[in-house]
Structures are given as structure tokens and as C-alpha cells.
Amino acid sequence: MRITLDALEVLDAIDREGGFSAAARRLHRAQSAVSYAVRQLEEQLGLQLFDRDGWRAHFTPAGRLVLDEARRALAAAQRVEAIAAGLDQGWEPRLAVVVDAVLPLGPVFAAIAELDAAGAPTRVEVVSATLGGVPRRFDEIDADLMLAKELAPRADLHLLPLAEVEMVLVAAPAHPLAQQGGISRASLDAHRELLVYDSGAPMPAASEHALGSSRRFLLADFGSKQQALLAGLGYGWLPTSLCTGLLQQGALVELPLEHGSRFRFVPTLAHRRDRPLGRAGRALLGLLTAEPSPG
Amino acid sequence: MRITLDALEVLDAIDREGGFSAAARRLHRAQSAVSYAVRQLEEQLGLQLFDRDGWRAHFTPAGRLVLDEARRALAAAQRVEAIAAGLDQGWEPRLAVVVDAVLPLGPVFAAIAELDAAGAPTRVEVVSATLGGVPRRFDEIDADLMLAKELAPRADLHLLPLAEVEMVLVAAPAHPLAQQGGISRASLDAHRELLVYDSGAPMPAASEHALGSSRRFLLADFGSKQQALLAGLGYGWLPTSLCTGLLQQGALVELPLEHGSRFRFVPTLAHRRDRPLGRAGRALLGLLTAEPSPG
């Protein structure tokens, strides 16, 4: 490594302050030190970074591009310090969370924002998945937390319940089913059910709440499912988090199913027994289980 | 900036070589210099990076995490050097390309791979979009190149033709239309046409080749459209790049439309007149226009 972070910091200071002298003041150094650092960097890079028209020095276009890249390097270096400082206080450097797409993502992002606000240097990774894809991705990316709809029992996981999520059976207002009154399960049979399936699994497994429709359409995620429902392609279950607004607007209607057009389930939050959560993980866990709305 | 890249490089060398002494040899320094650098870094970070059991020094868990982050910082710094070296030879640091989703992405990625192989330090960004979303994203991300199906004339753009793309009218074999012989445009009317629309536009604009179907379903991208076609949701146009394999397998069939079930168009490659392309941009342009298959 020939170039030094210090030189890059000088570059940054020059841009922030608008000149060598001002940069020198900001860095508490003599102006000549700044000149020296710049000249040296220019020689090392073999590139002219500034136009000296005898008066104020301006970045050359190339200089500005180097500056841009330099700032990334500085940020990376600062992350090293932040990680170190964080480790001291129990913050882990990485926290990966897999979230089932049926669960609302809003609270997760809100909780992560709170973590940031608390000064956590942790690099948080959020991955969304569906059905069997949830535990699969959990293992694939070696994640720390998992928010799933339902989970096959595993000895290595510690589970916590989250607040209930409600699913509603809906369709577009133009859909034939929307015209009917009381709907029997049998009458659903004549129409297309839209289902989210796990694109990673070899064959789409029948979901517990898949109604006995002869024709089923399989979609990769709940966003697509929402779109397909709005387009009137069929009927299907949506979590209330994805359709309350649409129901109010009348873009979707709830189907009056005889045995109940809604069902609830308690999603699960899981983390590994063998690897204790860091401070960020514990904080996120606390925020999520405290939230009235899960996930 | 208190920590120095040099110290991080020492850390990296220790891990690669497996010890302080070996690292010192790799770095062509005395072993004491390595010890000194490590001690200093540990003090600066306020963290013990190594377990000294009197014999070989091992990374502590914290040390390994710091090392991981340090490597990112080193890579970022090396990018600064690479950018500078590249600028010297005309490489631009960033090249953003917007590609219409109807065009095959394969050749684009192949061309980018060739750029990498040629040692380009350029950070290439590829964004996929549909219809009106293509020029919109081009402006939004201030991209350099755009590969579009059709483009409203703009004075600030220089246009080049690409190789033809062929679209085929297809449906699933189980679809009623697949059973028929010669299909008139009117007979399509009774069935659902699947269309890709630009989710960013206020209202889905009627596409030129949208047949006069009374029921149209709007999908966000060609991946969804392909899925929907396979599921038998309706009929629609697909580029041959997305369906030749499926046609051979029999998963989709071509619909014998009276006035032709295929049409071709010449996609356009555009770049800004006011901003000359860098070496990577010119190379990519050359690779793309030379390719038999466009996009």
C-alpha cells in the first residue's frame, strides 16, 4: 500500500474547506504540510489532482473522481474504528435477519433505524423470503435472526412468539366472487386461487390454508400477489398489512367466506442457541417483541 | 483518521502468513516492526486483536472481525489507486447502463465480463427497466448508456442501432387459444392479454403492439410475464430470448396469428452527446454493437 489514508483525508478536507490553507486550518497543520501531502499523492497516483492557476487551486475532473473514491476508502477505514469501538461495548459487526414476506417489514426497518440512532456500528442485512425459503435463506446466509410465519421445530433455535398477524381473503371488486353473498369453500373451487410459492423449493408445496381450488396460480412474492389480486386474476389471502389501505379504497374487497374470511397466526422470532446475540441483535429482538405489530 | 492503512495491511499479512515473523518477511520488514505496528493498532482501537499464549499469536474473535472490516478498507484504498491508474489510460471510474428488460441481458453481462478481463477498474452499474421507465431511469441515475426498445427523439442523445430482436406471441399449451388454428385479431379479444407496464408511470400507457383485448393484465416485468404465461393466465408477446427454450420444451406454444405471430424491432443504443464516453464506455459500446445479438 503506497497511498496513505492521511493523504486522502487531506484531499477530503480541501474539498470541504475549499482550499489548501483552509484545509490546513481544519486539520490543525501548517499549510505547507497540505501542499506537501497533495504533491506526494499526485506523484504516487501519477495524476494531476488540482489545477493551479496561480491563485486558488481547483480540483481537476480526474481529481474529483479520485476524491469520490477516496471518500469511500475513508468511510471504510472509519468503519474499522467504529467496529472496534462497538465491539468494546458489545455491538456485533454484522447482524443478518431473514423476514418472511407475509410479515410487515415496516417495524423491522423502524427498529433498525432506532439501532442506527443509538449509534450501533452494526452492518444490518435484511433478507425477505417466503415459506420454506425463510429457514433456507437463514442457513444460507448464516443469519442471526429469523422472523417466520411457521417454523419446523429445530433443536438449535430459540423461539419467541411475535404479535399476531391477520390474513384476509380478498379479491378485486370486479371479480365474480365479489358479487356473491355467503361463499362456501366449494364455490371457491370454480375460481383461481393465487398463491405465493417458494421459488427455491423443487415443487410448490401445498400451503396449509390453500383452499381447494382446482386452478391455482403461483406467484413469487406478495408484491406480485397483491398486483395480481388488484388485476382481478383471482382471489387469495393477503396479510392485513398489505391490504387494509386497498380495502378502504375499495380496490380490493373482503370475500364473505362462510367459515370465516380471516384467520390469524402468531409469527415466530428465532435465533440460534449456540451463538449469543450481540448488543444489536438483543436490541432488535427487544424492539420487535415490544412492538404491538410483529416483524 | 488515527489508524493507518499500513497497520491494516500488516494485519492482513499476519493472517495470510500465519504469524508475525512470516508477515514481516512478506512485508520485507523486521519482525519487531510488525510487533510494533500490531501493538500500536491495538492501542488505537482499544482492543486486543491477538491472543499471545507466549508462542504463536492467534487472532482473537474480535481481531478476526476487525480483520474482516480492515480488508474492505484495504480494497477501497486499492480502488483509489486503480481508479487513478485507470484514469491515466482513459478508463472512467463509473459507467451506468440502463437496459430495457425486453432485451437479453446476457450479452451485456458478457461484455462487462470482457471489460473486467481487460483490467478496467470501472465500476459498472446495470439497471433494468421497462418502457417509459428506461429513459426515466437513465436520467434519474445520470447513466452513460441506454439500451432501449424505442426512444422518443432527444437532441442530447446520440443513437446507434443494435441487432434486431424478435417478439413472439405465445401462450401455455393448455390455454384455449393454443387449441385453435388460425387466430384472428378479433378472436384474441375474448382472452386476457398479459402486458408489461411501467410501474413508475402514472397510468399504464397502451403499448403499440397491445392487441385489442378487452381484458388486459399488467405485470411489472418480463420475468413475471413469463411466469404468468407459463401458468396459463393469458397470452402475450415475449422476446425470443425469453422463450425459445420454453417453446422447444413445449412449456409455451406460439399462437398462429393470421397477420403474423412474430414481429421484429431494432433496439437503440443511446449515449449523451455532451459527455464523451470513457474507455470502458467505448469498449462496451463496441462489444455491444459488434455482438450479433443485441443488448
Add this chain to the structure above:
DNA sequence: AGACTCCATCGGCTGCGTTGATGGAGAATG
């Protein structure tokens, strides 16, 4: 025209990071 600000350059000095030597501790070998 004079006063300022800006940046380049130079001599001189300080101290950081280097080297090489030394020593303690575990590992390898017989």
C-alpha cells in the same frame, strides 16, 4: 496601489517507525 489571500518551495528539526539484538516461552527432535 496597497493590502490580502492563496499556494509553492525551502531549510531545519522532531519524532515515528525502522532495524538488529536480546530474552522468554512453547514446539520439535532425538
Add this chain to the structure above:
DNA sequence: CATTCTCCATCAACGCAGCCGATGGAGTCT
């Protein structure tokens, strides 16, 4: 078990990289 080897910590000594302050040229402001 003794010997030898490698590994790392520590220390004194030193050299040069990088800092400072001064000086000077060039452009700007009033």
C-alpha cells in the same frame, strides 16, 4: 529429558518522512 528451533516482546539506536515557519510569486479586493 536435553537440545535446538521458532515465535514473539522489548529495548536502544538511528534515519528519514513529514511537520513547521519563513519566504516569495501570483491573483483578488477596495
